[in-house]
Amino acid sequence: MNCGELLIIGGAEDKCPEGEVLNKFVELAMRKPGGIGILPTASEIPDEVSKEYIRLFKELGVNRVEVLEVNSKRDAEDPAICEQLASFSAVFITGGNQSRLSELIRDSRLHKTLSKAWHDGMVVAGTSAGASIMGKQMIVAADMKLDDEKLKVEIGKGFGFLDDLLIDQHFSQRGRFDRLLSAIAENEEIMGIGIDENTAIVVSDGKFEVYGINQVLVLDGSSSDYINITIAENGSEELTLSGFRLHALTRGYQFDLKTRKLSLEKRIQS
């Protein structure tokens, strides 16, 4: 059996029946029975956040939408919650703080259950923090204000569905190019994917395809012929690099994750 699709959203996706990104998620989720589980652990207001998704997914025709109530490490070891998770056809990981997702869930029984279910075909979607958590590594540093000195980017561990990708979200909207470039310069075998708000990629079969209204930026350091990072006395980073490759994609375009190239079999989306 093949892994399920990953739907990775840059945050702030339209939560209305016309929103392309969540429509796509529901379309993928409904190919099988089981319904949708919402994992709101990243959020500090999980009930509020869940309520909106439940309303929308039901509006879009999903009969069973339930919340996975995981608020502690103990919850993440709870066999009943793991069983609940395994029963869905798709799981949706909300926004919030990706470090909280990592701290409470990473390496837990729930994490293993989710990984296995995904390997067996479950669709896994995540937005914002829920997008960052998809990689083996993720950026956890608090936002740098644009007029701050550049600080060293802090890297944490994600759920590891994508070993070779590092996802950043709210990308253009929060001016995160510098932090992604910095993260990739420190891990140049990993490819950086910066996803704008209300925009998503669907990853399957070694490719991704773009949905939604903005842009996805791909930063590839594997072709680099020079990287030098020094930390100045004041803690700011001095980054020099040469020969990175850059791609930008909008809706309908596909990117081949093996060749690391735009795939020009452009699919016509409805």
Place this chain on the structure above:
Amino acid sequence: MNCGELLIIGGAEDKCPEGEVLNKFVELAMRKPGGIGILPTASEIPDEVSKEYIRLFKELGVNRVEVLEVNSKRDAEDPAICEQLASFSAVFITGGNQSRLSELIRDSRLHKTLSKAWHDGMVVAGTSAGASIMGKQMIVAADMKLDDEKLKVEIGKGFGFLDDLLIDQHFSQRGRFDRLLSAIAENEEIMGIGIDENTAIVVSDGKFEVYGINQVLVLDGSSSDYINITIAENGSEELTLSGFRLHALTRGYQFDLKTRKLSLEKRIQS
């Protein structure tokens, strides 16, 4: 005779005797007699802006520092002002609005005098708007707020000292990666140079070298294998591109403008 150096500053350079960027300018200016002319035409408060540079350049040992009082198209045709300009060893173009510089000075007698003087060895420096004006083309669009939809970038004409480069300034600090990428995607034979605040490049002999405390980003679309720009109904731009090359440099590093590569003869700066 060779062209003079161009010192191109990303804005907000330290205006104190310790500031590396303006120190470098004074060093270049003082290799010949003549002193420094300040061109504050871009600014809406030219007197205030000039005063600070006069104070600093005098503090750094320059005896003759004068303002070029160009506030109209008529001033830009004034033979006396042109003569004054030609008498300096270096000219410093201040920040402000680059469209004002272009409107009042471009194609004027003063523009021709400045171009000829530069070709004959005059040092020309510019900061912020004064940096953007250096290229044949420049970005003139008002700043996009980060959470706006991406709008088509407006391109205007600069003084044309650098035919193949498009300069953007306050680069990381104002999150201008998107607008530079968009501008280069529309003119992929031109290379984009994004200069951070308190950071500068000195261009001479087909190379540039970086001074100051932050970063210079180079965006090269010449290796691109795909570019597609469509304008959505709401006026926002959908940009898809593949295979751009990206470089980032910090102080002391050189970039070869002919080969479009980092030059690894790193100069040790004092």
